[in-house]
Amino acid sequence: MRIAVFSGVIPSTTFIEHLIEGIANSHDVLLFGTLQKPKTYHSNRIKTYSNSKSKFKSFVVSCYRFLILMFRYPKRLSVLFSEVKKQKGTYNKRRTLVRVLPVILYKPDVFHIQWAKDLEHWVFLKETLNVKLVLSLRGAHINYSPIANETLAKSYQINFPKVDAFHAVSEAISIEAQRYNAEATKIKVVHSPIPASTFEHFSTYKIPESAVFNICVVGRFHWKKGYKYALDACKILKDKGFDFHLTFIASNPVSEAVLFQIHQLELINHVTILKGLPQADLFKLMKTFNVQLLSSLEEGIANVVLEAMAIGLPVIATHCGGMAEVVKPNTNGWLIPVRDAEAIANSIIEVSQSSEGQLKEITQNAHDFVKHHFQALDSIQKFEELYQSVLK
Amino acid sequence: MTIGIVLSKPPKYSETFFNSKIKGLQQSGYKVVLFVQENPDAYNLCKVICAPKVSKNRALQVVLYGYVLLKLLPFFNRVSTFISLEKKRNRSTIQWLKNLYTNAHIITSHVDWLHFGFATMAIQSESVAKTINAKSAVSVRGFDVDVFPIKHPNCYKVLWESTDKLHAISNYTYRKAIASGLSKAVPFQIITPAIDHSKFEVTSDVIRDDFKFVTIARLHWIKGLDYTLEALSLLKKEGVDFQYTIIGEGQELEQLKFAVYQLQLEDRVRFVGQKTPEDVITYLSEASVYIQYSDSEGFCNAVLEAQAMGLLCVVSDADGLKENVIHEKTGIVVPKRQPQLLAKAIKNLLLLPNEMKQHMRTNAQKRVAEQFNLEKQQTEFLEFYE
Known part of the structure; x- marks a missing residue:
């Protein structure tokens, strides 16, 4: 099989890169998109047909590709022209030409689109070249972008029926996608896997030696992370006289709203903001905390929670997206309603009042659960089945 | 000079x-x-x-x-x-x-x-x-x-x-x-802001008894609109039959629309975007309650305009708003960042007997007319430079 894994950029995010390398063990993987930084793949089954950010390089490479297309597959030229013709304005026409040319030339059997917003640009592959389309249903692209953007919602409703198979990162998102005419029988849930090395950081839980109760929140500053509710909860805890400290670990600068709220609620001495760390250091640091809090309003399945569970840190997560498929109350963590500061505060107090024995059991359950359901090998196999199913 | x-x-x-x-x-x-x-x-x-x-x-x-x-x-x-x-x-x-x-x-x-x-x-x-x-x-x-x-x-x-x-x-x-x-x-x-009372006049002497709420605000985090929506979802759960209009635009539209969806308020809330001053007056005259549950305000002109037009105002206690509205005399002031309290306050306000609502409304109009008028502001600025 020749599978194109398309995210628009090369290299892609960590989990998409894992997917690419995993599939390349037994299939040819074709990569299209803009080259963001140089990347070499060890597998010779991964073929990169990138476009450069430089206009000049892009032009030269496109001329070369055009010539090959003309001599080898002259019939496909009409597909290329009709796609380019659809665009308005020279700029859009040129961009489309550069983008679709390599895909038409090196035509894969399956075109796997990672981000739903890109779908409308690639439906022609199915309609004209009979390339099978697989679409991943992930986070914001399904959960809230189409809610705020009616044009996008309409384009999903028109194009989702043309997709051959969907990959959903959670059960919850597969239900959400059905609002936009994704056919239930075409959706397969494949969880984003956790690399085996993460599980090596696990150790049996011990309550950290610290005078205060330490909470960590890992994730970038973005409204969907619901940090305002985490901070409102801090205010409640502070008013109750509960001794705690909350640390945000984020890769981007703090938002104005969060900064203002920390000052307004007089939480400066209770909250620390740390810059993102390399994964190994992050896991080490995470293990010094009493609990990890996810206060999000929307998620596919939050990786940071899976990681915390894998390494043996107790988790409190909001019931959003697919989180309930992972966090099972009273068994492997705490699951609380979204937008509810009171519930966050109460669950933090509950964790602090749990005995070491209870927490040992919960973290062990969490570790076992993630190990069982989020194995890398497993998920690659499921993707292969998905691709095979569309080619039948 | x-x-x-x-x-x-x-x-x-x-x-x-x-x-x-x-x-x-x-x-x-x-x-x-x-x-x-x-x-x-x-x-x-x-x-x-x-x-x-x-x-x-x-x-x-x-x-x-x-x-x-x-x-x-x-x-x-x-x-x-x-x-x-x-x-x-x-x-x-x-x-x-x-x-x-x-x-x-x-x-x-x-x-x-x-x-x-x-x-x-x-x-x-x-x-x-x-x-x-x-x-x-x-x-x-x-x-x-x-x-x-x-x-x-x-x-x-x-x-x-x-x-x-x-x-x-x-x-x-x-x-x-x-x-x-x-x-x-x-x-x-x-010197507080002031409004031109000739532009903001009461359209009816009779207080409206429908539950039409309105807010005029940039769609910005400081305006506390997500807390407002959470309060309204609590009201909806209690069976209060209201409609809420948000006038204004801004970068937070996506997250607010998501909140409306997540809180199941799609049948109750509408975003009408930015409006001309004339249209704003029409929207205000069609509503009965004005909500300004901001995380922070220096003073807030829109609340003055709403009071002048005879709307009952529910505002947060952050922090200039406390000076803009006098709690239980000219409107209702609710502690900030606590949607449950906002929901309760709105509900209590709606349940007030009409003569008490009318009393609050008259107090507000009177206070705004006396203390926040352009003539007073002009005199104060003359003093300022003297």
Whole structure:
């Protein structure tokens, strides 16, 4: 099989890169998109047909590709022209030409689109070249972008029926996608896997030696992370006289709203903001905390929670997206309603009042659960089945 | 006497209180000059002087700088005073060269008072008033003292040392100015915003008993609209049959629309975008309750307008709003960031007997008419410069 894994950029995010390398063990993987930084793949089954950010390089490479297309597959030229013709304005026409040319030339059997917003640009592959389309249903692209953007919602409703198979990162998102005419029988849930090395950081839980109760929140500053509710909860805890400290670990600068709220609620001495760390250091640091809090309003399945569970840190997560498929109350963590500061505060107090024995059991359950359901090998196999199913 | 007011742009013609301030001063024999970055709509209520344009093209910028230097030549003494003041403040050469350029239009002017319309506008212009022998006044509004100093600690240190008189739009903004380092010895005057009562009139003597709520706000985190929506979802769960309109636009539309969806309020909430002042009045006249549950406000004009039009106002206690609405007399004030309390307050308000609602409404109208009118504001500004 020749599978194109398309995210628009090369290299892609960590989990998409894992997917690419995993599939390349037994299939040819074709990569299209803009080259963001140089990347070499060890597998010779991964073929990169990138476009450069430089206009000049892009032009030269496109001329070369055009010539090959003309001599080898002259019939496909009409597909290329009709796609380019659809665009308005020279700029859009040129961009489309550069983008679709390599895909038409090196035509894969399956075109796997990672981000739903890109779908409308690639439906022609199915309609004209009979390339099978697989679409991943992930986070914001399904959960809230189409809610705020009616044009996008309409384009999903028109194009989702043309997709051959969907990959959903959670059960919850597969239900959400059905609002936009994704056919239930075409959706397969494949969880984003956790690399085996993460599980090596696990150790049996011990309550950290610290005078205060330490909470960590890992994730970038973005409204969907619901940090305002985490901070409102801090205010409640502070008013109750509960001794705690909350640390945000984020890769981007703090938002104005969060900064203002920390000052307004007089939480400066209770909250620390740390810059993102390399994964190994992050896991080490995470293990010094009493609990990890996810206060999000929307998620596919939050990786940071899976990681915390894998390494043996107790988790409190909001019931959003697919989180309930992972966090099972009273068994492997705490699951609380979204937008509810009171519930966050109460669950933090509950964790602090749990005995070491209870927490040992919960973290062990969490570790076992993630190990069982989020194995890398497993998920690659499921993707292969998905691709095979569309080619039948 | 000439008063120079520094703003980023001239006020729009709809910003009545600003225009009325200018007219009031002119009627009392003052000359008013506006110093602005740009004047796109050719404002003509008073003289407008634009700052030198800054170009991204370096070569062009050098030429522009040379041109501005030529204009500054006849003001050699002022330029040397400016440079020595800047040097005393330990500003780097690059910085004072920049400041000399961006302030050139003021350095070459003659005014008795130089009044910065926003404290943030005065940063890097602290030496100008003294250079031209004018007194320096600064207005502090919500954002100036709420958010900006948190992101830029000590940003007003130099400014407060060189300010002769402070204008605050509320007691709250004055307290925050003190907290940001202003000396209590600096004279100050609190002049609240005011509205043109001829434009905001009650359309009916009878109080509306339908549950139509409205908010006018930029879609910005500081306006607390997500908390408002959470409160309304609680009301919906309790079976209250309301409709809520949000007037305004901004970058948070996506997250607010998501909140409406997540809180299952799609049948109750509509975003109508930005509206003209005339349309705003129509929307207000069609509603019965005005909600302003902001995380922070310096004072908030929209709440004054809503009160004048006879809407019952529910606002947060953050922090200028407490001065805008008197709890249980002219409206309801609810502790900030607590949607459950907001829901309860709105419900209790709706359940009040009509005569009590009417009483609150009349109190609010009376207070706004007496204390927040343009004539009073004009007199206060005359006092300010005396």
